[in-house]
């Protein structure tokens with residue numbers, strides 16, 4: 001049994017048409033799984049479904065052997081999910097440190113060790129700890145967002161386009177940090193627009209098209225697949 005097993009998810013927003021069609025995703029312990037696909041394919045919707053922000057008409061979500069299909073997002077955080085959404089993922093008028101403290105909202109134990117771990121992982125976050133998060137560069141904000149999600153000590157970290165709008169150098173750095181996080185045993189489920197680079201660090205890749213699984217394979221195999229390259233990776 002996979003650590004995360006989202007099985008045959010079908011559903012959409014409110015009473016609207018289904019966006020996801022039989023969409024399945026699995027992530028093993030410590031594995032990096034990457035979702036790629038065209039704009040509007042339903043990548044963010046799939047992430048929201050896994051996190052409990054979408055009412056599924058069919059399908060289930062299992063985490064660590066437990067059926068969590070009917071749990072709220074907050075309950076899923078308690079079960080070990082951390083989620084960094086694609087947009088509005090920091091509190092811009094709060095300081096960087098306050099953002100990290102907010103991330104720990106469900107915890108009642110001492111959070112200093114977790115804050116120190118985030119500062120170690122992202123030295124820039126430490127340097128800017130007393131500044132308002134809204135004053136930071138795009139790359140630094142994404143680091144704050146990832147750091148905030150780490151504050152609940154997740155077992156599965158879900159990242160929706162963590163490198164959106166950052167330079168190639170900052171992207172490489174962020175990917176290196178994500179690899180570091182995965183090596184500590186945390187599973188990663190990540191949506192990425194930078195498909196080649198992301199599949200390059202992925203243990204497993206999913207190509208999503210119109211809310212359905214189009215291709216699933218190791219990152220390396222997807223990068224080597226002629227059809228996938230031509231259709232989704234620009235040749």
Ligand SMILES: Nc1ncnc2c1ncn2[C@@H]1O[C@H](COP(=O)(O)OP(=O)(O)OP(=O)(O)O)[C@@H](O)[C@H]1O
Pocket residue numbers: 013016019037038039040041042043044045046086
């Ligand atoms: N809150 C919402 N209410 C209704 N429909 C939505 C909502 N969010 C997204 N959609 C629709 O769901 C479909 C999938 O959108 P989604 O944001 O999941 O795609 P995506 O693959 O993440 O795209 P992108 O690469 O642009 O981030 C689109 O048709 C979109 O218009």
Ligand SMILES: [Mg+2]
Pocket residue numbers: 043044045086160
């Ligand atoms: Mg999206």
